Amino acid sequence: MILESKNNYQQCSLCRTLSDPRIFLLNGSEIEYFKFDLLNCYIVFVLSGSVVNYSTTAQGRRVDANNLFLMLANKSSSLVSHDPSTKLLICAFHPEHSDCFRNFLFDIREGAESDEIAFAEETLEIHELLWKHIDALIPTISDYEWCNYWYSIKIEELLIYMRKFYSLEQLQLIFSPIVGTAGNFRSCVFRYYNKVNSLEEFANLANMSTVTFNRKFKKFFGVSTSAWLKERKKEQVMKELKLSSKSISEISFELGFSSPAYFTLFCRKNFGATPGQLRKTLIYQNKIE
Numbered sequence: 446m447i448l449e450s451k452n453n454y455q456q457c458s459l460c461r462t463l464s465d466p467r468i469f470l471l472n473g474s475e476i477e478y479f480k481f482d483l484l485n486c487y488i489v490f491v492l493s494g495s496v497v498n499y500s501t502t503a504q505g506r507r508v509d510a511n512n513l514f515l516m517l518a519n520k521s522s523s524l525v526s527h528d529p530s531t532k533l534l535i536c537a538f539h540p541e542h543s544d545c546f547r548n549f550l551f552d553i554r555e556g557a558e559s560d561e562i563a564f565a566e567e568t569l570e571i572h573e574l575l576w577k578h579i580d581a582l583i584p585t586i587s588d589y590e591w592c593n594y595w596y597s598i599k600i601e602e603l604l605i606y607m608r609k610f611y612s613l614e615q616l617q618l619i620f621s622p623i624v625g626t627a628g629n630f631r632s633c634v635f636r637y638y639n640k641v642n643s644l645e646e647f648a649n650l651a652n653m654s655t656v657t658f659n660r661k662f663k664k665f666f667g668v669s670t671s672a673w674l675k676e677r678k679k680e681q682v683m684k685e686l687k688l689s690s691k692s693i694s695e696i697s698f699e700l701g702f703s704s705p706a707y708f709t710l711f712c713r714k715n716f717g718a719t720p721g722q723l724r725k726t727l728i729y730q731n732k733i734e
Contacts, residue, residue: 467537467596470586473529481518483666483673484635485537486623488603489514489524490571490579494531499523512568517622517631519667534579534586536600540623541635545601549608553616554624567618572610578602631665638677642701644670679715686720687727693720 471479476496481487489496495509500522508514516522524533538546571579582599585591607616617624623631633651641647647670648658662670678700685696697708697720712720 466590467593468582468586468599469533469535469537470583471533471535473526473531476524476526476531476533479524479535481516481522482537483518483520483668484677485518485539487516487518488536488538489516490534490536492532492534492579494526494528496524496526496531496533499525508568511571513571513619514568515619515622517665519665521667534583536603538600539635540631543597543601545604549604550620550624552608553613553620569611569615569619572606575603575606575610578606630661634662634666638674639681640701641674642678643674647674675715678711682712682716682720683723683727686724693724696720 467485469479481500489498489508490513491508491510493510495507498506498508498514498516500516500518516524540546540550611619630651634647637647637650641650644655644659647662648655651658653661659670662673666673681700682696685691685700689696691699693708694705697705700708702708702711709719712718712723716723718726
């Protein structure tokens with residue numbers, strides 16, 4: 446019966462298509478090869494051993510077992526551990542991904558006494574009851590593949606536990622990079638990046654000069670605004686061509702291209718194929734996966 450149920454899941458085209466792991470269990474040498482997505486934030490639980498965090502929130506900070514911390518990734522972010530016994534649970538989330546995430550961060554933000562919360566270099570000890578939840582979660586991560594909805598629910602559960610077991614002050618220290626001054630800028634980027642097509646448009650939206658905006662952007666994301674926007678645009682193109690049944694023209698205008706011809710030029714330059722050719726390839730890959 447269990448085998449039959451698992452097969453039914455694998456045949457679900459919606460879950461297969463949307464599957465995107467966002468909870469990771471890493472051991473020893475796997476840790477240094479983990480790839481961070483600049484679009485996400487990461488809650489890292491150090492279950493055993495120790496790890497050194499290199500990211501926008503810390504440069505070379507060591508975190509020992511039984512602690513959790515927040516990571517904001519940049520281009521050179523990494524986690525390093527020379528202890529083979531080290532085990533990490535890493536949860537990737539987008540600040541605007543769901544009402545739960547938004548409300549969680551909004552409540553922390555509203556409780557802050559100042560807009561000028563410094564970048565967090567704090568850790569929290571993993572609460573005893575949070576440990577029990579993690580212990581129950583680990584076997585399901587190791588043994589099964591899940592859809593996006595499952596990952597979202599499990600990460601939301603972790604946030605609910607954190608809200609329950611830690612004080613507002615503790616949560617403010619951990620999440621200050623995305624609820625304080627830095628967080629306001631990052632939240633603005635995540636909220637509006639799909640509504641602009643250039644550095645100039647983004648800077649105007651933020652009421653900054655292009656030089657000031659780009660300098661601030663590089664500080665928090667590690668790359669130029671134009672390079673980051675291009676990567677997000679490529680991701681949006683791939684997603685729409687793979688998941689939607691919209692026409693090429695509809696996709697081109699919804700993604701902000703001035704014409705289907707310019708959309709085709711963008712795809713040829715970045716993917717080496719026309720939108721139609723790329724869609725056929727993506728659909729074929731999805732069928733054989």
